[in-house]
Amino acid sequence: MSEGTGKVLPNRPGWLASVNPWVLRVVNNPERLAFVLHRLTGLLMALIIMAHIFVTGTPARVGWEAWAEEIAKAQGITVVTLYFFFFAGIAWYHGLNGIRLLLVEFFGTCIGKPEKPKPPYLAPSLKACQRKLLYTVYILWAILWILTGYIVFMG
């Protein structure tokens, strides 16, 4: 954690810290990586949604000829297929991790029950299945992104 300089207060190390997975010097902390990835993919999604709505409006705004011209590039490795590939990858992670967050935060599942602290003071949430859920998210993300790549580039 930041010690604090003239402009930055201790415990408020600035906006860059919120996208730095290692700002908390804690060993074995995949939840922090999940948080940073969720935030980054969320930011990118919010920006790409605007571009996506603009581009998919082409038939209504410009006409079907312009749409056909764009779609002609949707084969092999092109700007259009790379856009779909990265957008899908970002959406897969944000969606899968979002389901995990809903289960853990909103529905309160997989976080264990409160208990009296006893040595070695391992939090119930770290013993419950939420971490398995987290690793499942990473694995499913990789599988679905590879499958998306196959469909977009090879299909």
Add this chain to the structure above:
Amino acid sequence: MVKKSTVQIWLQYVTAILLIFLLTWHLLVRVPWLRGVETFKDTLASEKVYHEVSSYGILLLIFAYVALLHGFNGLRTILLEWTSGKYNGLITGTIIILFIIFGALATYTVIGITPP
């Protein structure tokens, strides 16, 4: 009286639940085998896209508005956190204007479409 922050977080959770179904559907319609075509490019053919928009226009519009709500609400939260509340009005105002602009664009895409 419900707190504003409670409404904001509930908005994010409820739109997230809706988006799970809407996004899954939106991604599945681009899978060639499920659309009975050969390639990913074929799923984007003018006839297919027109059929999708004319048949499921309302669903697409709901998806666009829910995605914009979720996305812009999240973006606003991050920006407010980064700026420590210094530009609340400016950020909220910009987000509302962007929501109206892109919501209108999505509506026009569905309403203004003509057969290819």
